[in-house]
Amino acid sequence: xxxxxxxxxxxxxxxxxxxxxxxxxxxxxxxxxxxxxxxxxxxxxxxxxxxxxxxxxxxxxxxxxxxxxxxxxxxxxxxxxxxxxxxxxxxxxxxxxxxxxxxxxxxxxxxxxxxxxxxxxxxxxxxxxxxxxxxxxxxxxxxxxxxxxxxxxxxxxxxxxxxxxxxxxxxxxxxxxxxxxxxxxxxxxxxxxxxxxxxxxxxxxxxxxxxxxxxxxxxxxxxxxxxxxxxxxxxxxxxxxxxxxxxxxxxxxxxxxxxxxxxxxxxxxxxxxxxxxxxxxxxxxxxxxxxxxxxxxxxxxxxxxxxxxxxxxxxxxxxxxxxxxxxxxxxxxxxxxxxxxxxxxxxxxxxxxxxxxxxxxxxxxxxxx
Ligand SMILES: *Cc1c(COP(=O)(O)O)cnc(C)c1O
Numbered sequence: 001x002x003x004x005x006x007x008x009x010x011x012x013x014x015x016x017x018x019x020x021x022x023x024x025x026x027x028x029x030x031x032x033x034x035x036x037x038x039x040x041x042x043x044x045x046x047x048x049x050x051x052x053x054x055x056x057x058x059x060x061x062x063x064x065x066x067x068x069x070x071x072x073x074x075x076x077x078x079x080x081x082x083x084x085x086x087x088x089x090x091x092x093x094x095x096x097x098x099x100x101x102x103x104x105x106x107x108x109x110x111x112x113x114x115x116x117x118x119x120x121x122x123x124x125x126x127x128x129x130x131x132x133x134x135x136x137x138x139x140x141x142x143x144x145x146x147x148x149x150x151x152x153x154x155x156x157x158x159x160x161x162x163x164x165x166x167x168x169x170x171x172x173x174x175x176x177x178x179x180x181x182x183x184x185x186x187x188x189x190x191x192x193x194x195x196x197x198x199x200x201x202x203x204x205x206x207x208x209x210x211x212x213x214x215x216x217x218x219x220x221x222x223x224x225x226x227x228x229x230x231x232x233x234x235x236x237x238x239x240x241x242x243x244x245x246x247x248x249x250x251x252x253x254x255x256x257x258x259x260x261x262x263x264x265x266x267x268x269x270x271x272x273x274x275x276x277x278x279x280x281x282x283x284x285x286x287x288x289x290x291x292x293x294x295x296x297x298x299x300x301x302x303x304x305x306x307x308x309x310x311x312x313x314x315x316x317x318x319x320x321x322x323x324x325x326x327x328x329x330x331x332x333x334x335x336x337x338x339x340x341x342x343x344x345x346x347x348x349x350x351x352x353x354x355x356x357x358x359x360x361x362x363x364x365x366x367x368x369x
Contacts, residue, residue: 001307001308002309003307003308003356005180005309005310005345005346006348007179008349009351010184011238014235017234017238021234024230026230027229028227028229029207029227029230033228033233036228036234036237037049037050039240040190040192040240044168044173044192047193047195048194048196048198049191050202050203051188051190051228051236052189052191052202053188053226053228055177055178055189056086056176056189057224057226058191058202059086059150059174060090061224062191062198063088064201065172065202066148066172066198068091068093069091069121070091071092072120073093073096073119073120074094074150075116076088076095076096076107076124076125077097077125077317078097078316078333078336079316080128080317081314082320084154085323093121096115097318097328097332098112099334099335100128101133102335102339103270103271104128104270104271104272105270106125106126106131106133107126107133109138116145120145120147121148122148122150123141123149124152125138125152125170126152126154126155127156129155129270129280129281130159130166130279130281131276132151132153132156132160132161132166132169132276134273135151138170139169148170148171149170150171151166151170151172152173152174153166153167153175154176155282159278160276167192171193172192172195173193174189174191174192175189176188176189177189177190177236177239181281182279183236183240184235184239185232186235188232188233188236189228190228204223205221205224206223206224206225207223207225208224209221209223210223247280249350249351250279250348253349254280254283256357257269257346257357257361260358260361265288266288266368267364267368268287269285269286282345282348283345283348285344285346286339286342287343288342289338289342290369291342291369293342295369296342298367299367303363308360309347311344311345312340313343314340314343318336319337344364
């Protein structure tokens with residue numbers, strides 16, 4: 001038996017779309033890029049979408065477009081994928097972590113104000129596991145303190161908060177398309193925003209600092225090669241056409257897990273706010289408080305030995321070896337650490353069958369004390 005942790009959902013239309021780009025002479029900066037960006041902007045309900053070669057590149061460009069300077073502080077969460085904090089370091093900024101809410105695993109908004117200093121330039125919040133935090137409260141905070149607001153919606157494409165789409169909730173947002181995300185372009189990411197200036201700067205910086213319409217060897221500013229090829233964009237277009245269908249399948253798989261864990265006292269499932277429609281990125285079960293890291297790691301090992309792939313989403317960012325060189329240590333963010341030591345990300349993808357969910361749940365239950 002082998003049940004993978006995740007897996008992309010590629011159909012014959014995806015394959016045809018990719019192959020048909022190869023039959024043209026437009027492999028990059030061609031019509032599929034324009035079409036993908038237009039469709040993503042429309043889906044998200046924003047004016048602009050700027051496709052790039054990864055979610056990390058998207059974060060990096062938006063941090064630069066917002067003008068972050070060395071020494072500037074950005075408030076963010078330690079319970080995320082490391083890129084959401086690394087992008088601040090890329091530009092010499094300082095990530096200032098605040099702890100999370102133990103029910104949704106999102107930033108604890110009550111703790112933000114006390115972390116604001118004269119150097120604070122913005123808040124970078126993450127829609128963790130596909131659930132947006134309370135963006136109205138975040139919005140009020142940034143207005144009061146004159147800060148920028150970044151939404152790392154890499155895990156939340158298609159989620160809504162009070163009916164508004166994830167990605168559109170801050171000044172600028174992004175999606176990521178690595179194969180374990182809800183939709184994929186192989187590798188890829190996209191910046192989404194209503195802000196003309198951010199969009200124009202990001203378009204220029206992804207393409208070696210060229211201004212639109214200017215010559216190929218004319219570089220108006222420092223730029224990168226963060227372009228996304230038309231091959232990737234073609235896959236993005238066909239994936240996006242099926243996205244809502246794929247999200248519905250994922251919601252069904254999550255519902256099967258939730259249903260089976262309802263009467264398991266030792267497993268806590270994620271709390272979804274009534275304001276939110278979740279876009280399920282991963283399915284994370286959390287062990288009760290009387291389990292410790294060693295127990296959790298033992299459970300992960302036993303599940304893997306049985307062919308059930310699983311993971312410990314996430315190790316807190318402040319405890320990553322590289323971040324410890326900045327002086328962060330265990331105990332700094334107790335809620336994050338408490339949650340992180342007990343999470344078990346279970347197999348989760350569109351085509352996971354109900355019978356497989358039963359196998360996973362039964363195996364996990366046998367390992368509980
Ligand atoms: C996946 C992810 C990213 C980065 O996306 P890549 O395409 O892998 O660079 C950034 N932030 C979060 C929260 C993610 O989950």
